Amino acid sequence: MMNELITGSAYHYQESLLGGILNNHRYHELKFMPIYPYEKDLNLSLECKVVMLHSVIKYLEDRDIQVTFTDRIIDYSTATTHTCEKKQIWRYLPISELQGNNICINPRNLDFLSVFMSLGHIYGHLVQRMDYIRYKPLTDLLEVADSTNLSSYFDEYEKAHGRDYKTDFFAFEKEAFSYAKYTFIEAGISWNDTLEYAMSVYLEADFNDLWKWLISNPKESDPTFMDQFQKLWNCRKGSYDIIVPKKISLPVIPEKNGRLVVVRNDQQYVPFLSKNNFH
Numbered sequence: 001m002m003n004e005l006i007t008g009s010a011y012h013y014q015e016s017l018l019g020g021i022l023n024n025h026r027y028h029e030l031k032f033m034p035i036y037p038y039e040k041d042l043n044l045s046l047e048c049k050v051v052m053l054h055s056v057i058k059y060l061e062d063r064d065i066q067v068t069f070t071d072r073i074i075d076y077s078t079a080t081t082h083t084c085e086k087k088q089i090w091r092y093l094p095i096s097e098l099q100g101n102n103i104c105i106n107p108r109n110l111d112f113l114s115v116f117m118s119l120g121h122i123y124g125h126l127v128q129r130m131d132y133i134r135y136k137p138l139t140d141l142l143e144v145a146d147s148t149n150l151s152s153y154f155d156e157y158e159k160a161h162g163r164d165y166k167t168d169f170f171a172f173e174k175e176a177f178s179y180a181k182y183t184f185i186e187a188g189i190s191w192n193d194t195l196e197y198a199m200s201v202y203l204e205a206d207f208n209d210l211w212k213w214l215i216s217n218p219k220e221s222d223p224t225f226m227d228q229f230q231k232l233w234n235c236r237k238g239s240y241d242i243i244v245p246k247k248i249s250l251p252v253i254p255e256k257n258g259r260l261v262v263v264r265n266d267q268q269y270v271p272f273l274s275k276n277n278f279h
Helices: 025-032 046-061 112-129 132-143 150-161 165-186 193-215 225-235
Strands: 066-069 072-074 089-092 096-099 102-105 261-264 267-269
Touching: 025 046, 025 066, 046 066, 046 112, 046 165, 096 112, 102 112, 112 132, 112 165, 112 193, 132 150, 132 165, 150 165, 165 193, 193 225
Parallel strands: 066 102
Antiparallel strands: 072 089, 072 261, 096 102, 261 267
């Protein structure tokens, strides 16, 4: 079971962090990130993790991409059975998603590396979205609810493009991480061999998880993701090629339509957005 790998939580309430960056309301949820055994190789304190995340978040904000840490949201797009005290509908956020120009992530379910990589990964896909037509043959399949006729889709893809769909799909995901690596370095992250290895392991684990979701019917998330990640972390050292950062040379303009309201403890919380609030 995934929970057997958890070795602790990110925050110990007996420790004082007064005056620290974690007391910023925006990073409140980061106190609840689970910790897994692989993190001993990262050798990062909680404060160091938050500083790294803060650097990336600031870089994205300067490009009008907001980040919100929460476990539930109101976006007025999905019916649920949950209501807050003012009777407005909210839904649970299992992992992460993009809401307009706001990357929403639930750190209560994600370790530090998953949070960190998700920021770059989602932004990398945003870069790709700026050339939507180029990737449309690949991404259209992600919207298909029924996975029973995938073999015919894969055959048609190979006939049309002369390439294997899964191979191209992995290249698509790897390119998103190439943009992510460029973003991290530009944001001032001191890139090293450990982070390079972490990105490669995360790319493989994430792609395996995404592919399993894509071909399953009905589509379901795999609760053993961290089991698979930890296994790869322990056995794949020295077996990855370096991911080459890919320069982002075009403006990334996300969709801003919609209004995001965060809910914490059944109370509404509207996140502070630095330059361009959207409603």
